[in-house]
Amino acid sequence: MSWNWRISLASFSRGWRTLAFRLTAGYALAGLFLVFAATASLYFVLRSELEKSTDLFLADKLHVIRTMLRERPDDWDALHEEIELESAARKYEQFYVRLLNSQNRLLLMTPGMAEQLDLSKFKSSFHQSDHAAPMQGKSGQMFRVTSTTAEVGSPPTATDTIQIAIDVSQKEKLLARYRFWFWTFLTATSILFPLIGYQIARHGIRPVEEMATTARNITSTNLRERIQTEGYPFELASLAATFNEMLDRLEESFERISRFSADIAHDLRTPVNNIRGETEVALARARSTDEYREVLGSCLEEAVRLSDLIGDLLFLARAESPLNQLRRERVDVGQLLNGVREYYEASATDSGIVLATAFGDKAVIGEMDRMLIQRAVGNLVSNAVAHTPAGGSVVLGAEAEAAAIRIEVVDTGAGIPTEDLPRVFDRFYRVDSSRSKVSGGTGLGLAIVQSIMALHGGKAEITSQLGQGTRVTLRMPFPGAA
Ligand SMILES: Nc1ncnc2c1ncn2[C@@H]1O[C@H](COP(=O)(O)OP(=O)(O)OP(=O)(O)O)[C@@H](O)[C@H]1O
Ligand SMILES: [Mg+2]
Numbered sequence: 001m002s003w004n005w006r007i008s009l010a011s012f013s014r015g016w017r018t019l020a021f022r023l024t025a026g027y028a029l030a031g032l033f034l035v036f037a038a039t040a041s042l043y044f045v046l047r048s049e050l051e052k053s054t055d056l057f058l059a060d061k062l063h064v065i066r067t068m069l070r071e072r073p074d075d076w077d078a079l080h081e082e083i084e085l086e087s088a089a090r091k092y093e094q095f096y097v098r099l100l101n102s103q104n105r106l107l108l109m110t111p112g113m114a115e116q117l118d119l120s121k122f123k124s125s126f127h128q129s130d131h132a133a134p135m136q137g138k139s140g141q142m143f144r145v146t147s148t149t150a151e152v153g154s155p156p157t158a159t160d161t162i163q164i165a166i167d168v169s170q171k172e173k174l175l176a177r178y179r180f181w182f183w184t185f186l187t188a189t190s191i192l193f194p195l196i197g198y199q200i201a202r203h204g205i206r207p208v209e210e211m212a213t214t215a216r217n218i219t220s221t222n223l224r225e226r227i228q229t230e231g232y233p234f235e236l237a238s239l240a241a242t243f244n245e246m247l248d249r250l251e252e253s254f255e256r257i258s259r260f261s262a263d264i265a266h267d268l269r270t271p272v273n274n275i276r277g278e279t280e281v282a283l284a285r286a287r288s289t290d291e292y293r294e295v296l297g298s299c300l301e302e303a304v305r306l307s308d309l310i311g312d313l314l315f316l317a318r319a320e321s322p323l324n325q326l327r328r329e330r331v332d333v334g335q336l337l338n339g340v341r342e343y344y345e346a347s348a349t350d351s352g353i354v355l356a357t358a359f360g361d362k363a364v365i366g367e368m369d370r371m372l373i374q375r376a377v378g379n380l381v382s383n384a385v386a387h388t389p390a391g392g393s394v395v396l397g398a399e400a401e402a403a404a405i406r407i408e409v410v411d412t413g414a415g416i417p418t419e420d421l422p423r424v425f426d427r428f429y430r431v432d433s434s435r436s437k438v439s440g441g442t443g444l445g446l447a448i449v450q451s452i453m454a455l456h457g458g459k460a461e462i463t464s465q466l467g468q469g470t471r472v473t474l475r476m477p478f479p480g481a482a
Contacts, residue, residue, distance in 0.1 A: 019201070020205055024194055027196075027197030027201070028197050032186070032189060035185070035186065047175055055131075057166065061097065065099070069150045069153075070151055070152070070153065079099070084109070092170055093167055093171075096112070096116065098122075099160055100160060101160055102158050107160065116138060117143065132144040142169055143165040146164055204233075207233070207240070210227065223251040227240040256426075263443075267442055271302040272302075274302045275303070278295050279299065308442075312442065313444070319454070324455060327371075329370055330366075331365070331368050331373065333365070337397075340396065341396055348394065356394070357395070358395050364399065366476065366478045379445040379448060383472075385411075387411065394409065394413075395410045403479050404477050414466070415468050415470055416462070424446050425446045427443065428444065458477060
């Protein structure tokens with residue numbers, strides 16, 4: 001197969017599968033079928049009506065002649081007038097009559113009948129009936145003929161045969177003209193229908209093509225493009241709106257990711273720059289052992305910060321992996337909270353803060369990953385201690401609800417401004433860091449709490465009043481907890 005052939009075959013098979021092609025083919029076939037059915041049925045109605053009118057004429061003539069034979073069988077003048085003169089006087093739609101007696105002897109005949117018709121066919125071809133049938137004349141034109149008997153006199157004395165033929169070539173011509181226009185019209189519509197159908201289909205699916213073009217132009221650096229939905233039909237407008245909403249979400253995720261990357265870079269750069277700066281200064285000239293020790297100590301501090309930060313980032317990345325497995329075990333939440341309290345007790349006391357736990361009588365038992373929940377509660381307590389002034393208090397509580405376990409960390413500290421509340425769970429988000437007693441937080445603590453809750457199928461919520469305190473609630477589903 002040559003290359004060109006292959007290309008045209010490929011484009012044909014593509015064209016066959018396009019929506020425009022299918023719609024066009026559908027319109028064209030349905031339209032053609034309807035036009036064909038309508039005009040063809042009109043043709044058959046017309047033909048049958050024409051035949052009927054001819055047959056009525058013949059029946060009428062037969063009736064007149066029969067009546068004359070019955071009522072006035074001897075009035076030859078009248079019969080002559082009816083059979084030989086009247087029919088000969090017509091220009092179009094000429095009719096011919098022949099009257100035979102019972103011995104088949106010719107009594108009367110319209111002049112020219114023998115020249116136009118093969119009279120022998122008459123007798124042999126037709127039954128004696130009023131019903132007309134077609135017959136071809138000698139010179140090719142069409143006739144409708146009938147042959148029947150008629151009683152002569154009243155009471156009847158003999159039986160004659162009446163044969164009538166009427167020239168229907170004018171009507172045949174009319175039908176032929178109809179057939180000509182019928183095929184011409186059908187040919188024209190078979191060309192026009194696909195053309196018109198294709199235009200309609202193209203117009204209808206243009207919005208889809210525009211959507212495809214927009215989608216093609218969208219890249220990670222160009223997420224601002226949107227589909228203009230004005231003038232679109234309702235179905236496509238709602239599809240385009242859904243597509244635009246998806247782009248909104250994608251754009252937001254991309255922005256979040258790029259902000260996240262910028263924050264990571266910034267937070268990694270600071271400790272690395274510190275280490276570099278201090279090392280460079282220390283190496284600028286000879287130092288005493290104590291000075292070296294001080295520089296190394298400070299470098300170690302920065303290295304610890306770096307490794308903590310990297311550890312947090314790794315934790316968040318792993319927490320998002322769908323392969324992540326929790327190591328769930330039965331945990332006495334009261335005991336767990338007491339453990340966390342003991343861990344932070346010393347630093348709280350140093351800051352002049354009362355750190356306490358408050359539970360009901362009944363032990364709260366749940367199934368959870370002990371290490372992760374410890375880490376989440378630890379992050380909350382460290383935040384609370386960091387943002388509560390001396391004299392304040394931090395209380396840890398747990399309660400079993402109908403189908404969930406609730407852990408709360410409540411402090412009487414600085415609180416968080418309302419406008420910052422929705423964002424404190426975002427990675428690297430810090431409310432004005434100058435307010436913090438302990439500077440240098442990375443802003444990952446609450447993000448880690450939220451992802452630990454997500455792993456447990458739960459949620460972390462925060463409420464706060466500036467200057468009054470903050471309450472963070474962790475809620476995990478646990479059927480039959482209470
Ligand atoms: N109990 C609280 N009282 C007042 N502000 C709080 C409290 N908890 C969190 N915040 C504010 O929310 C911000 C985000 O907290 P998050 O724990 O995520 O980060 P961080 O404590 O700054 O850093 P990290 O925990 O990673 O060391 C904090 O910077 C702080 O301003
Ligand atoms: Mg924190």
